[in-house]
Amino acid sequence: MKIFSAAQLHEADKITTQKHNITQLDLMERAGTQIFNWLHGRMQGAQVPVHIFCGIGNNGGDGLVVGRMLHEHGYNVKIYIANFTDKRSKCFLVNYDRVKDVTKNWPTLMTSEEDFPEISPEDIIIDALFGIGLNRPPEGWVKKLIQYINSTKSFKLSIDIPSGMYADKALDDPEAVVRANHTLAFQAPKLSFFLPETGKFVPYFEVLEIGLDPEYLHTTEPLAQIIAKPEAQQFYKQREKYAHKGTYGHTLVIAGSYGKIGAAVLSAKASYKTGSGLVTAFVPECGYTVLQTAVPEAMTLTDKEDDLITEIKLDFEPSAIAVGMGIGTKAETVRALEKLFTTTKSPMVIDADALNCISENKSLLEKLPELSILTPHPGELKRLVGDWKDDFEKLEKTKAFAKQHNVIIIVKGANTIVAIENRLYINTTGNPGMATGGSGDVLSGMIAGLLSQGYDPLIASVFAAYLHGSAGNQATHTLGFEALTASDIVEHIGAAFLELFAMKQEEDKNKNA
Numbered sequence: 001m002k003i004f005s006a007a008q009l010h011e012a013d014k015i016t017t018q019k020h021n022i023t024q025l026d027l028m029e030r031a032g033t034q035i036f037n038w039l040h041g042r043m044q045g046a047q048v049p050v051h052i053f054c055g056i057g058n059n060g061g062d063g064l065v066v067g068r069m070l071h072e073h074g075y076n077v078k079i080y081i082a083n084f085t086d087k088r089s090k091c092f093l094v095n096y097d098r099v100k101d102v103t104k105n106w107p108t109l110m111t112s113e114e115d116f117p118e119i120s121p122e123d124i125i126i127d128a129l130f131g132i133g134l135n136r137p138p139e140g141w142v143k144k145l146i147q148y149i150n151s152t153k154s155f156k157l158s159i160d161i162p163s164g165m166y167a168d169k170a171l172d173d174p175e176a177v178v179r180a181n182h183t184l185a186f187q188a189p190k191l192s193f194f195l196p197e198t199g200k201f202v203p204y205f206e207v208l209e210i211g212l213d214p215e216y217l218h219t220t221e222p223l224a225q226i227i228a229k230p231e232a233q234q235f236y237k238q239r240e241k242y243a244h245k246g247t248y249g250h251t252l253v254i255a256g257s258y259g260k261i262g263a264a265v266l267s268a269k270a271s272y273k274t275g276s277g278l279v280t281a282f283v284p285e286c287g288y289t290v291l292q293t294a295v296p297e298a299m300t301l302t303d304k305e306d307d308l309i310t311e312i313k314l315d316f317e318p319s320a321i322a323v324g325m326g327i328g329t330k331a332e333t334v335r336a337l338e339k340l341f342t343t344t345k346s347p348m349v350i351d352a353d354a355l356n357c358i359s360e361n362k363s364l365l366e367k368l369p370e371l372s373i374l375t376p377h378p379g380e381l382k383r384l385v386g387d388w389k390d391d392f393e394k395l396e397k398t399k400a401f402a403k404q405h406n407v408i409i410i411v412k413g414a415n416t417i418v419a420i421e422n423r424l425y426i427n428t429t430g431n432p433g434m435a436t437g438g439s440g441d442v443l444s445g446m447i448a449g450l451l452s453q454g455y456d457p458l459i460a461s462v463f464a465a466y467l468h469g470s471a472g473n474q475a476t477h478t479l480g481f482e483a484l485t486a487s488d489i490v491e492h493i494g495a496a497f498l499e500l501f502a503m504k505q506e507e508d509k510n511k512n513a
């Protein structure tokens with residue numbers, strides 16, 4: 001699914017009305033009807049008081065359509081207009097009049113704090129104050145209205161976007177955003193729903209289709225793309241019946257130093273569990289017994305040094321490499337990395353301390369093989385691309401860096417984001433239990449495991465991020481969040497693959513029944 005900017009959505013709106021010979025008013029009617037159907041399906045006529053707060057733009061217009069329909073269906077509804085300016089949109093005005101056709105219970109015009117209504121905890125609030133047309137932070141009594149809404153215990157449903165939040169730029173004033181319990185977004189989710197500083201205002205959302213021009217949506221380069229189950233299913237490559245272990249490559253995991261051999265164990269196991277035919281771990285001498293015991297399936301090569309990696313000597317040509325987990329940043333290790341980068345042709349995942357080595361020795365960047373995959377967490381990313389003022393600038397800097405150095409960057413976080421050239425892919429799986437030591441080592445091993453089977457670097461990145469989050473989700477079914485460890489993620493990689501097609505199997509069964 002694509003994510004569009006506010007400007008693109010306004011453009012889609014315009015093109016849809018022109019090409020499909022419908023009016024803006026028709027589109028608003030569709031949008032409002034979708035919200036009404038959503039509510040009606042859940043409320044089934046219940047007489048819970050519903051308070052709709054409308055602005056004076058088209059978001060407010062949507063609110064008026066919903067209000068009119070609720071009235072027509074006998075709901076207990078009250079509409080309030082936050083009359084902060086008389087520059088009302090045309091569609092707002094038409095729908096304002098239309099409400100008057102169905103009820104004597106006319107909308108209340110609010111012009112100050114005095115007009116705020118009383119709201120009980122069990123009431124429902126619909127927030128239609130501002131949509132994607134917000135162009136400055138709400139101030140004065142309108143900000144106070146948002147704070148008043150937030151102070152109530154009522155269930156709050158935002159139309160299109162929580163009022164006070166922008167679709168595609170950072171918040172100006174976190175005190176002036178509706179704290180919605182749920183958001184119903186038209187046609188596509190907004191970029192701000194997925195970034196930590198703004199996403200916290202959108203704990204749950206759903207997308208409602210309003211039939212914007214498919215051609216425009218299809219041909220327009222989006223701000224980002226969402227990777228959810230339908231996309232992930234497309235990535236999967238079925239294994240061949242006559243395959244042998246050589247068919248699926250030989251992954252090399254270069255990881256570990258004294259006290260951090262576990263990183264190599266997790267990564268090597270994850271590579272196997274993701275389907276790599278063979279896995280070799282390259283570790284300092286002190287890791288030999290640990291590896292052979294903890295991952296008997298893996299072959300182990302060791303450095304001549306006991307406690308760190310100083311020279312990576314191989315006796316085979318790996319089909320993919322994951323390097324950096326727990327290796328430290330000592331000068332000898334940096335030299336070993338430099339040699340690896342300049343001599344290897346294998347697709348490569350570069351993680352953790354290897355990223356720190358690069359940050360401290362920026363000349364290494366020029367030596368990276370094309371389309372190497374860098375997997376920084378926020379701290380490592382900052383050291384690579386420099387500091388940012390907000391999440392949106394972080395993405396811009398990351399894209400610029402990826403383009404400049406011809407690499408793929410996987411920004412790890414609640415919604416892991418993959419950047420390649422000018423494009424962004426946002427992962428949707430995962431949970432807070434995965435914020436735990438070693439979970440990144442597992443991801444690196446998984447990406448290398450996919451690379452080694454011949455997945456191209458971009459697909460390996462987005463698919464591994466999806467499966468990694470999905471394995472974490474599967475693990476929570478028996479463990480919850482707190483008890484989840486990186487080893488549990490590894491143990492549930494199989495379940496994540498199975499889950500990819502679980503629904504489909506169920507559907508097929510039903511079809512055949």
Ligand SMILES: NC(=O)C1=CN([C@@H]2O[C@H](COP(=O)(O)OP(=O)(O)OC[C@H]3O[C@@H](n4cnc5c(N)ncnc54)[C@H](O)[C@@H]3O)[C@@H](O)[C@H]2O)[C@H](O)CC1
Nearest residue numbers: 009013028057058059130131132133134135136137138160
């Ligand atoms: N294509 C679609 O997705 C459709 C969207 N619909 C709905 O329309 C809104 C966007 O409507 P728009 O009129 O452009 O903007 P808003 O309703 O968000 O209102 C902005 C309104 O308020 C003024 N304004 C902006 N910021 C402030 C502020 N801080 N304080 C005071 N006033 C402010 C601004 O100048 C405008 O006048 C979208 O979100 C959907 O809900 C359609 O209904 C269907 C198609």
Ligand SMILES: [K+]
Nearest residue numbers: 130159161163
């Ligand atoms: K809104």
